[in-house]
Amino acid sequence: MGLFSNRKKYATISTKEEAKISETKNKIIDKLWIKCSGCNDIVYIKDVKENANSCPKCGFYFRMSAKERIEQLIDDETFVEYDSSLFSKDILNFPGYAEKIEQSHEKAEMNDAVISGIGNINKIKVSIAVMDFSFMGGSMGSVVGEKITRAIERSIELGIPFIAIATSGGARMQEGIFSLMQMAKTSAALERLREKGLPFISIPVNPTTGGVTASFAMLGDINISEPGALIAFAGPRVIEQTIHQKLPEGFQRSEFLLEHGMLDAIVERKEMKEFLYKFIKNLGFGEVKN
Ligand SMILES: [Zn+2]
Incomplete structure (x- = not known):
């Protein structure tokens, strides 16, 4: 199986x-x-x-759910969801994992921590994957990695831009190496996208940490975020405890990351759709006819 x-x-x-x-x-x-x-x-x-x-x-x-983000960014009645029936299996028999999946499924009303599909942004077709922090802290296991990879492959197949909104505590430790493998898998898929000359717009939002930051979320042709978002590999508390030093004000927040070259832009939530539209339009992607 x-x-x-x-x-x-x-x-x-x-x-x-x-x-x-x-x-x-x-x-x-x-x-x-x-x-x-x-x-x-x-x-x-x-x-x-x-x-x-x-x-x-x-x-x-x-905090916004994946559904709310899609509603905000994608034109009404154009979103087609893919792979919504994929759900995680407790392949390592990790204590409590099966129950946790069930609980998260009930709470978040999703099968896993990402929604992916195709839709229009002001009539320009895009492939989009949006993570949801309410499902096990947006952790990336086999299903999240697979859905993101397939969303990238749909971009390649259709010749359209790929947009990912990440929010995550990192890799899903209950899946061990299968979870870590998703970092390489999503990154490799992005390389295939790059070879086709198609853009990837990455939008890590508050909070994005761990294995998601260390893989696809920081590999955008442009990486943009919202004001005040925490984007990190190890969070500030872990670093402070390790190095026994106080970190500077605003460390790992999007403004700090913009200043240090980790982000390309900070976009207000209200302006995000217009920003994305202008960006992909300027790259030459045209409007679809109804
Ligand atoms: Zn207030």
């Missing part, structure tokens, strides 16, 4: 529907107001949503 197989149904329709009803109730109460970690004020969620998922008072960026 291969690494991937189709997910079995694990809930009957009635229990799933019941779960949805209680979830909706919770969401209505939760969904009206949210506490902002930037200014500690209670803000109206509707205002946050209308403000590209940032605080209307202080501009703090709330």
Whole structure:
């Protein structure tokens, strides 16, 4: 049996529907107001949503799900998702991993930590992969690596740009070497993309660390991020504990990385779609006819 197989149904329709009803109730109460970690004020969620998922008072960026990112960047009704049925297997019998996958699946309503597919940005067709931190901290296991690789291969096949939005704690340790292998696999696929002369726009957002930073997320033809995002291999706490020194203010945040040449641009969330559109248009990619 291969690494991937189709997910079995694990809930009957009635229990799933019941779960949805209680979830909706919770969401209505939760969904009206949210506490902002930037200014500690209670803000109206509707205002946050209308403000590209940032605080209307202080501009703090709330974490976005992969679905929200796709909704924000891809033209309505043009996104076609691929490989959504791939799900991770506990190939090493790692204690607790199978349960963790199930829990994350329920919580994030995704089969793994990335959504990939094809869609239009102001009518220009792109292949896109967007990670979701709510699924096991956006960790990259076999499925994440495979889906990203296939998304790159779709770019090659169709001759269209590849865009990846990464957010991740790094490699998925529960998959051991199979997880680390994804670093090489995604990087090798990007090399094939480069040979075809097709662009890769990488957007690591807050937070992107470990094996994802150390592989595809920093291999963009341009690497761009949002203001204040933490992008690192080892995080600041680990480094401070190792070298017993205090790190400079703003270390590993996107502004610091831009200044030191690790990033090419910092783009406000609200401006991201327009930025991507202008970039790929300037490279000569044209609009598709409906
Ligand atoms: Zn705020």
